Amino acid sequence: MGRVTVPFFISHQGCPHTCVFCDQRVISGAAGSLPGRAEITEKVHAWRRSSGGRPLEVAFFGGTFSALPRETQERLLGPLQPLLQDGTVASVRISTRPDAIDTDAVQWLARHGVRTIELGVQSMDDNVLEAAGRGHDAAASEAAIHCVKAQGLSVGAQLLPGLPGDTPEISLRSLERVIAAGADFVRLYPVVVLAGTELARRFQAGEYQPLGLDEGIALCKLLLLTAMRAGVDVVRIGLQADEGLSADAVVAGCRHPALGQLxxxxxxxxxxxxxxxxxxxxxxxxxxxxxxxxxxxxxxxxxxxxxxxxxxxxxxxxxxxxxxxxxxxxxxxxxxxxxxxxxxxxxxxxxx
Ligand code: SF4
Known part of the structure; x- marks a missing residue:
């Protein structure tokens, strides 16, 4: 029986960086708010009623969960503890940066019901990471994947094909490296240029050209096939419509509401x-x-x-x-x- 994911988007919370492609406030549609205890509990119960008996997984997307102060992480995970104990919620997943993960953080999260950690790997090429202003290298992503696996949790890697300096060959190597490191699943988000980001400025200045739709489909096809052959799930291709991404926030890039199906x-x-x-x-x-x-x-x-x-x-x-x-x-x-x-x-x- 498939799980039902109860999503919470925690916006830019916890992130001290400004990656060239990112405006989490645009993606989440909320300027930095965190859900409170009552909101978390009510939303879980509402989803429970419409879940048809399927197990619930609570997911905190966006931001950098494990870089939040511990008391803030506690505030988000605390309301879920009784729901985990009585079986209302089966598991929790969070997303974070690779350099915000270490053994202590993973063990703490595991004690609070987190079973899956998604890492914003984006690329496994150091030049691409540097051009994107990520502030970490590929070795940090490899180490983070190993660290999560060593604690027995499931680990996913988010990749952004089409960043500045990226090529199909580099994207393919990035995927192969996260698979070799032990990623259990991946998400593929071909770059979408968002208004107000450094990437939008570069695009408008003619310094950067994102993948078009056809190029993105061709590249994602190669990546999907490679992952399938390796037995690694691709759980998402392209940003979700319900992530609050309005059409006027998108300046350019590989964007289609049903990209994965294409x-x-x-x-x-x-x-x-x-x-x-x-x-x-x-x-x-x-x-x-x-x-x-x-x-x-x-x-x-x-x-x-x-x-x-x-x-x-x-x-x-x-x-x-x-x-x-x-x-x-x-x-x-x-x-x-x-x-x-x-x-x-x-x-x-x-x-x-
Ligand atoms: S680290 Fe994540 S949340 Fe922070 S700016 Fe970069 S992509 Fe956005």
Whole structure:
């Protein structure tokens, strides 16, 4: 049974830095407020009522949780302790900077119910990190991942492809390094240029060009495939609409409300092409995939089938619970073709 995440955005709290891409006040839509005890408790109970019995995970996103004063961390985690004890809340996750993590911090968080720590790694290239004004290097991220793992907690790495000085090759190496260090999952946020940031100034001065939508999709496809092959979950691609990011806050960059689906659809499109190339130009009687992947396979507005050609448009993509989520089959009168987006995908590196 999947978890339900109860999100709290804690804005710029705890962060002494000003990274070139970041205005946490814009992303969270709140200028520095922290939820109080009553707000935390009421929100958890409200989500509990609509959770359908699924376990709740409380998540504190934004800011730098472990750099907050301990009494502030206590103020946020304190209301959750009775809810953890009576089973209302199953676990807690926080996000923070890699250089705000050490063994003492992780042990303290673990004693207060935190089971997952997400690290704002952004890149594993020191030049990119320096150009972004991060104030830490890649070694700090590696050390933080090791530190969280050593205490038995789950660790995620947030990466920002497309920062100044980044390239697809550097982004790929960054992902490979966080996977090698032991990250359990990653989030991919291709850079979105926010108004009022140093990055917006550089963009407007012609000193920086972010990834466009198509470039971002192509790069994220490569990164997603690499993570899938390594067995590491990509839990998010692109900023969430409910993070309060208004359209007028975005100056430029790779932004789409369904970016993750566009990226996954591209992987399925590549596999459809691959299977179609062996079909002698004949459309199959049916295309089948796992029920959870039908919309990825069809593509937005049936775009994947349209791109294959007119003879494919009338086809329905049918769900088959017996297929793996990564599989597609083409059914003909006398035979079936089968492929997976993970192993039957060869040319992706040349496309970025
Ligand atoms: S460390 Fe995080 S919260 Fe602070 S400015 Fe950078 S991205 Fe924003």
């Amino acid at each position: 990226v996954r659809s591209e992987l399925y499109f590549d596999l459809l092409c691959r299977l179609a190339s062996g079909s002698g130009g004949v459309a199959p009687l049916a295309i089948r995939c796992h029920p959870s992947r039908v919309s990825d396979c069809v593509g937005q507005g049936r775009g994947n089938l349209r791109r294959l050609g007119e003879q494919w448009v009338p086809l329905k993509v049918r769900p088959n619970i017996h297929l793996q989520p990564e599989e597609i089959t083409f059914d003909y009168v006398d035979h079936r073709m089968r492929g997976t987006i993970v192993t039957d995908h060869y040319s992706i590196l040349n496309e970025v």
